[in-house]
Amino acid sequence: MTTEPTRLARQLAFLSEADRLKSVVRANALMDGSRRENAAEHSWHLALWALVFAAPPAAIHMALLHDIVEIDAGDHPIHLPQDYAAIAVKERAAADRLYALLPDDQNLRFRAIWEAFEAGTSDAARAARMLDTAQPLMQELGNAAQTEVDRDIIRSLLATGRPAILADDWRDLYTYALGLLDHSGFRLDADTSARLRFLAEADRLKTKLRATTLFDGSRRENSAEHSWHLALFALTLSEHAVRPVDIHRVVAMLLIHDLVEIDAGDQPIHTAAADAGVKDAAERAAAIRLFGLLPEPQGDTLHALWQEFEAAVSDDAIFAKALDRVQPVMANLATGGGTWPTYNVTPDQLQTRVGAKVERGAPAVWAALKPQIDLWFHDRQGN
Incomplete structure (x- = not known):
């Protein structure tokens, strides 16, 4: 007799499979020119733009x-x-497989979100598609390693390619982009300029490596793709929050929660430095600098949201913090313990530093993972 996976097991299977998006390489380079970006960190950056x-x-x-x-x-x-007809067929088949990993109701809901984006007929979809055109364009225009060939490609795209729609949808940004190519000096309004500076600075989060690896163990994860994954965790697992949460605020928190690592770097939770709290001052200073790049009211609002996440007192922050703790556990379980042997993590340490925080915000998720965690430590002790 076969046993059907539980609802939560299906959700976790989807989130594990989604990790593979971090290995899909795009044509766009990071703004420092160091490498091409992947689709997961692009998705994070696009959500941050939105x-x-x-x-x-x-x-x-x-x-x-x-x-x-x-x-x-x-x-x-x-x-x-x-x-594009063949691509559409492949993408529809991919949607059939990937979203069907979820429980039936979420399969329908997430699939509908994707189809709405593809159709581009709703106000939200038109906004998302416009930003999905603008974000890669501005990233390429800011590429420090840009060549004349790259500039010619951008000119061609602005003339007849997908970015040409910005001439109607976002005329000022379109004119500004052309100005960056021909040095015409066209200026945007102060608020838009400030937002673009902030978003360009945010691109640096894609170069900040964490201790945790991808679920396939192929490399270390960066903080931008981690932030995307956590926002997806929130969309998928919100029903398991210990108390009802505002999912839009939780997603926003998780999109910005690690931006301070641009200045302060990542500090693995199982290190002595993390125990001592030595990173706190550096992160506070980073938050002041980074959110200060935005127009003042907006910067203040996002800074306050980041502080709320750090304090982990509100229901939204408690749930967001639980997800921030549980995602690396899943990565470690997927890779035979991952970083746990490196930091000599004990079961008691994992429970105190991670488990207690996950149980505070999403106890059902921790309960679902606990048998796998116990088995890993049991097998390790047996060796």
């Missing part, structure tokens, strides 16, 4: 989900000839 430019919450959800099909279908650079 947050900063006050797109509807539904547009943020679209940003988080829109590229998951690329796990199976791959990325298709817009500056190269493509068979």
Whole structure:
């Protein structure tokens, strides 16, 4: 007799499979020119753009989900000839497989979000698609390693490619982009300029490596793709919060929670430095600098949201903090213990530093993982 996976088990299986988006490489380079970005960190950056430019919450959800099909279908650079009919078939098949990992109701809901983005007919979808055009464009224009060939490609795209729609949808940004190519000196309004500076600075989070690896163990995870994964955790697992939460606030918290690592770096939770709290002052200073790049009211609002996450007192923050603790546990379980042997983590330490915080915000999630955790430590002690 076979046993059907529980609802939570299906949700966790989807989130584990979603980790593979971190290995899908896109044509865009990071703004420092060091490498090409992946689809997960792009999805995080796009969601952050949507947050900063006050797109509807539904547009943020679209940003988080829109590229998951690329796990199976791959990325298709817009500056190269493509068979878009064939791509659509591949992406629909990918959606059939990937979203069906979820419980039936979430399969329908997440699939509908993706299809709404693809259709581009709702206000939220139009906003998400416009930002999905603008964000890679501005990232490429800010690429420190940009070549004349790259600039020619951008010119061509602005003339006849997908970014050409910005001439109607976001005329000032379109003119500004052309100005960066021909040095015309066109200036944006102060608030838009401030938001673009903040979002360009945020690109640096893609270079901040964490101790935790991807679920396949192939490399260390960076803080931008980790933030995307956590926002997806929130969308998927919100029903398991110990008390009802405002999912839009939780997603926003998780999109920004690690931005301070641009200045302060990542401090693994199982290190002595993390125990001593030596990172706190550096992170507070980073928050003041980074959120201070935004127009003052907006910067103050996001700074306060980051502080709420750090304090972990509100229901929203308690749940967000629980997800921030549990995702690395899943990565470690997927990789034979991951970083636990490196830091000589004991069962008591894991329970105190991680388990207690997850149980405070999402006890059912910890209960679902606990048998696997106990088995790993049992087997290790047996060796």
